[in-house]
C-alpha cells in the first residue's frame with residue numbers, strides 16, 4: 001500500500017484536501033499498511049520544492065482562564081471586636097485572565113517560525129494552543145491547515161510536540177534510543193530494516209553521526225553533551241516524520257553553539273518538508289539568521305509579526321530605529337519591556353503592529369492583482385499560449401515554463 005498523498009515529501013505538486021489527508025491518515029493507522037515514511041526515500045533533502053506547501057494559519061486566537069480568588073480574609077463571626085479573622089477558602093469570586101488576545105499568523109512548510117517574548121508573555125500558551133494541548137472550550141479563534149479547519153485527530157497524527165525536559169534512558173546509546181523510539185512509534189508492520197534505515201537517516205539529519213554510539217548518560221555517567229541530548233529528544237519525537245513540529249524552548253539551558261546547532265537541525269527539518277513552530281527566549285544573532293518568521297508577544301498580544309528582515313523598518317516606522325550594531329531581537333525585547341513598564345503599556349506597539357499588518361496585506365493583495373492583470377494581458381496577447389507547448393507559466397511571467 002502506498003501513502004504517497006500523506007507524506008509531506010510525497011505529495012509535492014499535489015494540493016490534497018484535508019479529507020484526502022485524513023483518508024491517508026486512516027490508511028496509515030491500519031495495521032495492514034506500511035507507514036508513510038516507507039516512501040520517503042532518504043535522504044529527502046534533494047526533493048524539489050512543492051507547488052502547494054502546507055500552511056498552518058491561526059486567526060484571532062484568544063484564550064482565557066478563570067482565576068479563582070481563593071483566599072478572603074473576613075471579620076470573624078465570633079464578634080466584631082475580636083481581632084481574629086477567618087480564612088474563607090474557595091470563594092466563588094472568579095476573575096478572567098486573558099493569556100492570548102487575538103493572535104493571528106501563518107506558519108509555512110519549509111519555514112522556521114519562532115515565538116518570542118519576555119517570561120510570562122504567552123509563548124508556551126500559544127504553542128500549546130496551536131498544538132491542541134489546551135481546552136478547546138476556552139480557546140476562541142480558528143486554526144486551519146491549507147484553509148481547512150484542523151481536526152484534533154488529524155493533528156495528532158501529523159504533528160509532534162517536543163517538550164523542554166527530555167526523559168531519556170541514560171544507559172542507551174543515541175542509536176539505541178532512536179531505535180527504541182522507532183520500534184515504539186512506527187507501525188509493527190514496518191520491517192526492521194526500514195526502521196533501521198529511518199534511524200540512520202535521522203542520525204544524519206540531527207547531526208549526531210559522531211555521537212551515534214555514545215550513551216546518553218546522566219549525572220553519574222558521562223554521556224552525550226547537552227546539545228546532543230536535546231537533538232536526540234527531537235529525533236524521538238520526529239521519528240514518524242511529522243508535517244508539523246512544535247517545540248517549547250528547544251534551546252533553553254544550552255550554550256550558544258549548542259543552541260545554534262539545535263536550531264540549525266530544526267531548519268534542516270523544516271526545509272525537508274515540515275512546518276516548525278518553536279518558542280525561544282533570546283535568540284543570538286546567528287540563530288536569528290536561521291529563522292523565517294517571528295511573532296513577538298507581550299502579555300498575550302502580538303507586538304510584531306513578520307520576518308526578521310523586516311524588524312528594522314518596522315521599528316524605524318514605529319519611531320524607535322534599531323541601531324546598526326545592536327542585536328535586533330535584543331533591541332525589540334528591551335523596548336517591549338520598557339513599554340510594558342510605562343502606564344500605557346505596549347498598547348501603542350500592538351496598535352502599530354495591527355496597522356502594519358493591514359498595510360502589508362493590502363500591498364500583497366495589490367501585488368496579486370497586478371500579477372493577474374499581467375496574466376490577462378498575456379492571455380490576450382498570446383491567445384494560443386506558448387507556440388511550443390501551448391502553456392503559460394502558472395503565475396504571471398510571460399515566459400513559458402515548460
Ligand SMILES: Nc1ncnc2c1ncn2[C@@H]1O[C@H](COP(=O)(O)OP(=O)(O)OP(=O)(O)O)[C@@H](O)[C@H]1O
Nearest residue numbers: 065067097099117118119120121122123124125126
Ligand atoms: N492555568 C493558568 N491560570 C492562570 N494563569 C496562567 C495559567 N497558565 C499560564 N498562566 C499565566 O499565563 C502567562 C503566560 O504563560 P506562558 O507559560 O505561556 O508564558 P511564557 O512566555 O511561555 O513564559 P516562560 O518564558 O517563562 O516559559 C503567565 O503569566 C502565566 O503565569
